Amino acid sequence: GQQVMQIPQYQHVQEGEDFTTYCNSSTTLSNIQWYKQRPGGHPVFLIQLVKSGEVKKQKRLTFQFGEAKKNSSLHITATQTTDVGTYFCATDTDKLIFGTGTRLQVFP
Amino acid sequence: EAGVVQSPRYKIIEKKQPVAFWCNPISGHNTLYWYRQNLGQGPELLIRYENEEAVDDSQLPKDRFSAERLKGVDSTLKIQPAELGDSAVYLCASSLNTAFAGEQYFGPGTRLTVT
Secondary structure, three states: OOOEEEEOOEEEEEOOOOEEEEEEEOOOOOOEEEEEEOOOOOOEEEEEEOOOOOEEEEOOEEEEEOOOOOEEEEEEOOOOHHHOEEEEEEEEOOOEEEOOOEEEEEEO | OOOOEEEOOEEEEOOOOOEEEEEEOOOOOOEEEEEEEOOOOOOEEEEEEEOOEEEEOOOOOOOOEEEEOHHHOOEEEEEOOOOHHHOEEEEEEEEOOOOOOOOOEEOOOEEEEEO
């Protein structure tokens, strides 16, 4: 069945460093969403991408949907301690599924 | 605007006991989702409603889990009987009725511990 894999599983960075998480699928996706979940919290919607090669920015966050619509990335520039949490990609293509998540830890 | 409301926030029960979770979605959101999230994993969809109709319950363990969404607003998710492996956070989410899930708003979740 359809799966989305995220890498890395964990990432520890020094505050001010950049961070990137990748979401990969073996099949073409019709859409991708990104969510952030703080420790002990619930997922919060960040962005949605639907077009091939689409790039969207939110302040220090840059989201990209691959040209083949099989992968997506989330890049954070100059991380801050407030960026700590787990970042999930999700898609509602054949089935509604969430990726495995990337847990980000930022050290001051 | 009020967000998605869930109750209870925490529940501890012994195995073989029944348990029920309640969800009130954002006003006007026709689509409602129940997820289960195990520690360190992403949310796993249990059931999706479009108004009163369950449009995807393929991941719902129907031997012990049941859900309903009467009048297309509030929803309840029930487990009977609960097993140790059911310990998890149960999340409810809602979204506007669109072609695909899109932007979902999640409630705070119910943390279930089965002993």
